[in-house]
Amino acid sequence: MDTRTWTPLSRREIAARIASDIPNGWYVNLGIGVPTLVADEVPEGREVVFHAENGLLGIGPAPADADIDPWLINAGKQYVTLHPGGSYFHHADSFAMIRGGHLDLCVLGAYQVAENGDIANWATSENDTAPAVGGAMDLSVGTRRVWVAMNHLTREGEPRLVRDCTYPLTAQASVDRIYTDLAVIDVTPRGFVVAEMIAGMTLEQLQALTGATLHMPEA
C-alpha cells in the first residue's frame, strides 16, 4: 500500500507549472520531452516566441495532418507551424541567438543537476557508444536562464538533484531553476533552495529524496 501523502505532478502538470512562470514577450527554446509540452500550456493572453535550433523563431502549434508542411520541423524533428511574425534563418545565426544571450530562457530535460548548477543531460556514462550531444551544451551556456524539467528521482529511485554530477557534464554552473514532479527548486549561491512543494509534501520528505542539502528561502 502506498503510504505517500502526495501525488506527483504529471508530465503535463510540470509543463503547465513551468509555462505559468514564463512572462509575455520572452524568447524561449524548449528541449525534447516534457519541455516541448510547455508550448501548449502558455496562459491565455501571453505571447511567447519559441525558438528552434534548426532556424525557426515563432513556432506555433503542431499542424493537423492535412496541414503538414514537410519542410517545417523543429529541432526534435516534429512537424510544426509558424506563428505570424515568425522567421527562418541558418544554423550559424540560430546559435548566435543561443550563445549570444538573446534567448531569455531554455527549458531542458536532464539526468542530473548539481547544487552548483552543473547539468548532465547528454550522456549516461563516460563510455557511451555513439554519444550524441546536439545543441545541449550551447543552450546550457548561452541562454539568459536555464530551467530544468525532470522527475525528482530516476526510475531506480535515485535522486537527480545531487551534490556533484556523476554523469558527463553538459555545462558547468548553468542551471537557474529546477521543476520536478515534486517541487520547484532554485539553484542559488547557497545551493538548492525550495521555492515550492506539491501538496502533502514536507521538507523532510523532499530532503530524503534529494542528493544534496535543501535550503528554505531566506525570510
Add this chain to the structure above:
Amino acid sequence: MDTRTWTPLSRREIAARIASDIPNGWYVNLGIGVPTLVADEVPEGREVVFHAENGLLGIGPAPADADIDPWLINAGKQYVTLHPGGSYFHHADSFAMIRGGHLDLCVLGAYQVAENGDIANWATSENDTAPAVGGAMDLSVGTRRVWVAMNHLTREGEPRLVRDCTYPLTAQASVDRIYTDLAVIDVTPRGFVVAEMIAGMTLEQLQALTGATLHMPEA
C-alpha cells in the same frame, strides 16, 4: 623639350589593360580611383561579378540621373545599379566574402608597393591626422589575388615600386601584380618581374624609374 620615347598610359588605358586580364566569371572588388574605371572596360562577352564592401554583389553600370536609387551606392559612395543576379547582404557577410578568400581579385590603388608584395595605400605618414583605413586591410589580406593600379612615379617623381615601403603598411606580402602607366609587373619570390612595358620603353629606362631591382621573366 620632352625627350621621352614613350607615352604613359592614361587612367582609362590602365583600367582597360587590367580589365583585359580578368577572365569571365571572376568575382572582383574594385577600389576607388583608377580601379573603379575597370568595371566599364570589361571586354564584351565576359561576365564579371563586381562586389562592394557595403553589401552588394553584381554591380552594374552607373545609372542615368533619372534612374538613381538613393539606397543603391557602392563603397566609394557613388550611385550604382544592380545587374540581374545581383544580391544584397550585410557587412559581416560582405567581409566574410573578402577575408574568406571568396573573391578572385581586388584591384587597389596604392602609394607604394615593395618588392616582397608589401602594400601601403591608406596613410602617408605615421602621424596622419584623422587617419582612415576603410576596408583596405581586409581586402589586401583576404582576396585570392591583389592587383595594384597606380602611376609608376609620385607627382614628385619618386618611385612607387620600392625595396621597402616607407609609408605605413596596409598588408604584408600581399600584392600579386602591379599595373602602372608604364608597365605591368609581377611580384614574385624573386622580386619584381617585368611582364610588359609600354611601347618605346626599355628595361634600363624603367629600372631608372623604379626603386628596386627589376627582373625579366625566366625563359
Add this chain to the structure above:
Amino acid sequence: MIDKTVETVAGALSGVADGATFLLGGFGAVGQATHLIEGILETGIKDLTVVANNAGYGQVGLARLLKEGRIRKLICSYPRIVGSTVFEELYRAGRIELELVPQGTLAERMRAAGAGVPAFYTPTGVGTRLAAGKEVRHFNGRDCVLEEALSGDVALIEAWKADRWGNLTYRAAGRNFNPVCAMAARMTIAQTQHLEPLGALDPETIVTPGIFVDRVVHIEYGSPRL
C-alpha cells in the same frame, strides 16, 4: 501581446545614459538612423562612445553630435565626413579619442559580440600599426591577430519595413552594418520607413528577426541624401 513599437523618438530613447556606448548602423548617408541619432541631442546625454563606420555625413546626425561635444570616443574605420571638418578639428585638438579599426574587423567584432564569441583571430592588420600591441598567433602558415568582441549599450539602426515583434527588412545598400549592430547591443532601437501588421513580412525574407530588436519607431524618413 508583444508590441515593440513606440510613438516618438523621445520614447524610443528613454533610459539612455551618460557614458553609454552606441552602435550606429549606416554606411555614408545610406541606412543611417538620422532621426534617432539627432534624438540623442535632445536627451542631453554626453561622454558617449560611438561605434560607426564613418564619422557621419554633412551637418546632420553624428556630425551634429560631434559638433556639440557629446562624444568622448569614436570607434571607426573611416572617420571622414563629406561636407564637414568637425571630426578633424576635434581630433587635432585632442578633444576626441579615435580607435581606428579595419572595416571588416569592425563588422566581425560586432558580429562576434552578438554571437557570444568573446574573441577571434584574423589575418587582417598583421604587421601594420593597427595591430600594434595585439597578440599574434600562427594558424595554417599564417600570422593572425587576436581581436575581441565589440558590444554596445544601445544600437540605433534604420530599417525599411518592421512589425510589432521587431522583425526587420532593409532596402538595398541600406542593410550594411544595421543587422550587425542589432545583434551586438543590449538594447536595439530601429527607425523604420514602413510599419507592417504582424505576419505581413515573409518569414523567408526577414533579415533581422525581432529577437535582436527592442524598440521600433515608425518614421517616414524619406530618402538618404548623398
Add this chain to the structure above:
Amino acid sequence: MIDKTVETVAGALSGVADGATFLLGGFGAVGQATHLIEGILETGIKDLTVVANNAGYGQVGLARLLKEGRIRKLICSYPRIVGSTVFEELYRAGRIELELVPQGTLAERMRAAGAGVPAFYTPTGVGTRLAAGKEVRHFNGRDCVLEEALSGDVALIEAWKADRWGNLTYRAAGRNFNPVCAMAARMTIAQTQHLEPLGALDPETIVTPGIFVDRVVHIEYGSPRL
C-alpha cells in the same frame, strides 16, 4: 557568360576524390541533398571525412555511404539515424572515427572557415569531455575554449530556388546548415528544386549569393520524408 548549372549528378560531382572532406547540409531529412550524397556512391570514392549534423536518416544518403564503408571519419553533433543502426555498428566495431562537436560550435566552426577566421573562443563545452585537451582562456570573467575553423573540400547542399549564377534560396527549415556549408567548402555543389532565369530571384531575398556556389544541378527532388 557565367553558367554554373550542370545537367547531371555525375557531372556535378566530377573531380571529387578519395580522402576528401565533405560538408553536408541538412537537419534530419529536411534540406539534405540526398541525390548528390547518393551520387557519391556511384563515383566509387572512399576514405571520406564527412561533416554533418546527423548521421543521416532512414536507409538513404549518408546512411548508405556509411553502410558501404566509404566514410573514415564523421564530424557530427548528433550521430543518430532514425530507422538505422549502421552508424552504431560501425562505431562499436571501431570501423569509423567520430569527432563529436556541439551543434553551435559545429555551425560556428564552418562559418569561421567561410569568413577567413582561423579560430575563435567560445564558452560552449568548457569543463566537459568535449573540451578535453583544448586550450581554455578567460574572457570577461568566463572560461572559453579555443575552436578552429572547419573547412571542407566539397559542400553538398540543397536549395529551393537557384539561378545560373548560383544564387540560392531555401525553404523554411530546409535552410539550416546549407548556407553555412556553402561558405566553408572549396567547391560547393547545390541540388535545387527550382531553376530560375537570372534576375528572377529578388536580390533582397537571396540567402546564399552565388559567390559561395560552384555548381548547380536541377533535380525535382520532391518533399523530404521524416
